[in-house]
Amino acid sequence: MPESRSIWLRRERSGRGPTPEHGRDRIAAAAIDLADAGGLDAVSTRRVAAAIGAGATSLYRYVRSRDELLELMLDTATGELDLTAPVTGDWRGDLLVLAHDLRAVYRRHPWLLDLAQGQAPLTPRSVAFLEYALAILRDVQAPGGAKMEAIALATGLVAQLTRLEVAAGRSSADWQAAQVEYLTAIVAEGRHPNLSAAIAAPGGAGDGEDVLDRVLPRVVAGVLGIA
Amino acid sequence: MPESRSIWLRRERSGRGPTPEHGRDRIAAAAIDLADAGGLDAVSTRRVAAAIGAGATSLYRYVRSRDELLELMLDTATGELDLTAPVTGDWRGDLLVLAHDLRAVYRRHPWLLDLAQGQAPLTPRSVAFLEYALAILRDVQAPGGAKMEAIALATGLVAQLTRLEVAAGRSSADWQAAQVEYLTAIVAEGRHPNLSAAIAAPGGAGDGEDVLDRVLPRVVAGVLGIA
DNA sequence: CTACACTGCGAGCGCTGTACGCGGAAAAGG
DNA sequence: CCTTTTCCGCGTACAGCGCTCGCAGTGTAG
Numbered sequence: 437m438p439e440s441r442s443i444w445l446r447r448e449r450s451g452r453g454p455t456p457e458h459g460r461d462r463i464a465a466a467a468i469d470l471a472d473a474g475g476l477d478a479v480s481t482r483r484v485a486a487a488i489g490a491g492a493t494s495l496y497r498y499v500r501s502r503d504e505l506l507e508l509m510l511d512t513a514t515g516e517l518d519l520t521a522p523v524t525g526d527w528r529g530d531l532l533v534l535a536h537d538l539r540a541v542y543r544r545h546p547w548l549l550d551l552a553q554g555q556a557p558l559t560p561r562s563v564a565f566l567e568y569a570l571a572i573l574r575d576v577q578a579p580g581g582a583k584m585e586a587i588a589l590a591t592g593l594v595a596q597l598t599r600l601e602v603a604a605g606r607s608s609a610d611w612q613a614a615q616v617e618y619l620t621a622i623v624a625e626g627r628h629p630n631l632s633a634a635i636a637a638p639g640g641a642g643d644g645e646d647v648l649d650r651v652l653p654r655v656v657a658g659v660l661g662i663a
Numbered sequence: 664m665p666e667s668r669s670i671w672l673r674r675e676r677s678g679r680g681p682t683p684e685h686g687r688d689r690i691a692a693a694a695i696d697l698a699d700a701g702g703l704d705a706v707s708t709r710r711v712a713a714a715i716g717a718g719a720t721s722l723y724r725y726v727r728s729r730d731e732l733l734e735l736m737l738d739t740a741t742g743e744l745d746l747t748a749p750v751t752g753d754w755r756g757d758l759l760v761l762a763h764d765l766r767a768v769y770r771r772h773p774w775l776l777d778l779a780q781g782q783a784p785l786t787p788r789s790v791a792f793l794e795y796a797l798a799i800l801r802d803v804q805a806p807g808g809a810k811m812e813a814i815a816l817a818t819g820l821v822a823q824l825t826r827l828e829v830a831a832g833r834s835s836a837d838w839q840a841a842q843v844e845y846l847t848a849i850v851a852e853g854r855h856p857n858l859s860a861a862i863a864a865p866g867g868a869g870d871g872e873d874v875l876d877r878v879l880p881r882v883v884a885g886v887l888g889i890a
Numbered sequence: 891c892t893a894c895a896c897t898g899c900g901a902g903c904g905c906t907g908t909a910c911g912c913g914g915a916a917a918a919g920g
Numbered sequence: 921c922c923t924t925t926t927c928c929g930c931g932t933a934c935a936g937c938g939c940t941c942g943c944a945g946t947g948t949a950g
Contacts (some may be wrong), residue, residue, distance in 0.1 A: 441841035445848060453896025454946045480937065491899040493939075502938060553780055555830040558845050563855060570857035579866020585874065588827055589820070593882075596819035600812065603782045614668035618785050621672055628790060630797035639806015647812065652883035655820075658878035680927025681915045707906065720908075727930040776912065897946070906937065911930105918925075 443504050444560060456497065458488050463498055464508040469507065471547040475606075479547075481505070505549060511559035513545050519568040528653045530572040535594050541553055542598040546606060549599050555588070577624055578660040586659040597648055670731050671787060685715050690725055691735040694823065698736065698774040706774075708732070718848075733778060738786035740772050746795040755880045760820050762879055769825040773833060776826050783816070788808040805887040813886040820882055824875055 440446050448460055466487040470478045483504055485495045499505045517537055524530055542548055556562050569587045576583070604612075623632045657663075667673050675687055693714040697705045708729055712722045726732045744764055748756055769775055784790050796814045803810070831839070850859045884890075 440844065441837060442845040444845055452894075452948055454898085454948090456897070481939080482937080493900080494898050496939070497897065541899075549780070553776070554826045554833070558842050558849070563849055563858065567855045567858045570861055574857060580861030580864030581866040583861055585827065589823055589878070592819070592823035592826075593816070596816055596823070599781045599819075600815055606781070610668060615785050617667065618669040618671055622785070622790055628794045630801060631790065631794045634797055634807030634811055637807030638806040647886055650888070651816070651882055654881035654885045655878055658881045659874055661877070677927075679917055679925070681917085681929090683928070707908080708908080720931080721929050723908070724928065892950090894949085895947090897944100899943090901941090901943105903940080904938100907935095909933085911932090913929095915928075916926085918923100919921080920921095 443507060458490060458498065460498060460508055462488055466506055467509050468512060468545065472545060475551050476547045489610060505557055507557050510551055510557065511561045512563040513541060513548055514565055516541050517565055518551055519564055523571050523629060525574055527572050531656060534569065535590065535648060538591065538594050539598055542595060543602065546602050549595050552595065567632040576660060582660055586656045589655055589659055593652060668834060670734060681694060683718060685725065687725060687735055689715055691739040693734055694736050695739060699772060703774045703777050732885055734784050736784055737778055737784065738788045740775055741788040744792055745767050746791055750798050754799050754803055758883060759876060759879060761796065762817060762875060765818065765821050766825055769822060770829065773829050776822055779822065809887055813883045816882055816886055817879055820879055
């Protein structure tokens with residue numbers, strides 16, 4: 437009987453032998469601290485091991501690969517979402533509340549934007565999130581696959597919005613300087629009138645209200661085929 | 664006078680000295696071939712160097728860092744977009760044509776989905792893309808910043824849709840098997856009725872028509888504040 | 891109490907991105 | 921023409937990465 441491929445189907449402690457000195461939650465917390473401070477690149481197996489006071493390669497007793505460590509982090513961070521609010525029946529409103537909460541988590545842990553880009557791996561808490569979002573859409577008339585796609589696109593939208601938001605702070609000053617330098621040259625060259633105009637124009641997007649509030653319901657309605 | 668920070672402001676050939684044996688385009692093409700075959704991880708400086716028949720570290724005569732190499736790749740791939748179609752005045756239609764073309768490029772080069780997730784770096788061809796998209800929106804009444812945001816969200820939407828699409832092929836069989844194994848256990852446990860129902864339900868999202876066609880105009884209209 | 895299964899860990903492998911300095915070649919200056 | 925300057929290609933080297941393996945020790949099951 438081969439050991440399960442998913443970490444969530446393996447017991448954390450397995451009876452026999454000495455008691456493990458660390459726990460998945462402590463490991464995930466240490467890794468998240470590193471990622472919050474220095475991005476995903478700062479999360480190396482050795483550094484996480486050092487952070488919990490373990491030997492260089494001892495982490496591999498708890499985790500099969502670095503990817504599984506990232507899965508642990510994703511699960512723990514997803515746990516910061518509040519899924520206790522009862523579903524009201526107004527799916528647009530409920531979904532917006534959830535989306536705002538998700539955006540707050542993304543802001544707190546920007547490395548999630550690098551992690552959850554594709555289809556997110558299934559973890560206990562990400563499954564709970566999915567279940568909750570589907571509960572919000574329970575009374576909406578649409579096939580299950582469409583709802584799943586709507587949720588994936590909605591979280592993708594929140595992620596993309598947050599990326600644009602935190603892009604300024606995440607990239608290095610040197611990188612930004614290079615971009616500005618090139619953009620200046622582009623505009624000075626004069627061959628891109630629309631771009632020049634767009635940059636010169638003052639405008640933020642919204643008149644103070646939130647783009648997320650305006651766009652997200654339309655995305656979901658669009659996917660689900662609701663007028 | 665310090666050398667420019669952006670590769671696009673540095674001449675490829677600089678008069679003095681021996682003629683370089685390679686060109687940026689050849690390097691980018693070789694790197695793209697590697698990425699198409701094995702993803703971004705397959706693009707290592709040594710491998711690209713070997714592919715063009717150069718010494719292990721000779722690439723650094725053409726590129727300051729691996730990130731600049733990725734910038735070269737992004738620029739070349741963006742060049743596959745067709746920006747020659749005249750703007751018709753129907754911005755929804757024109758934008759959809761452009762979005763479909765972008766999706767085709769993403770399908771051809773899935774590594775772009777890992778690369779262009781945040782704010783894309785400015786390159787000659789990505790700037791041309793921006794200029795073209797802004798030309799499509801020229802007659803739309805909205806501040807420049809809002810248009811930029813709309814374009815960023817639109818490309819993000821195309822990227823997310825393509826990610827969902829190619830997710831099946833990109834991840835390893837082992838990874839998928841692990842996900843399926845865990846999902847089966849989740850459903851069997853019975854604590855997630857909505858998720859179980861959604862999986863059991865047959866349904867794709869659209870009745871044959873394209874989700875992109877339905878959602879993208881709504882996103883753009885939502886950002887720009889158009890009813 | 892024995893035997894086994896499991897623990898933490900050090901050593902080590904192959905790979906990565908990148909800095910540095912060498913020898914030689916090509917173009918500029920006289 | 922020759923000299924000088926500037927750049928090219930590359931070999932070497934370094935720190936860090938994910939990960940494997942085997943050893944010594946420890947806790948639990950029988």
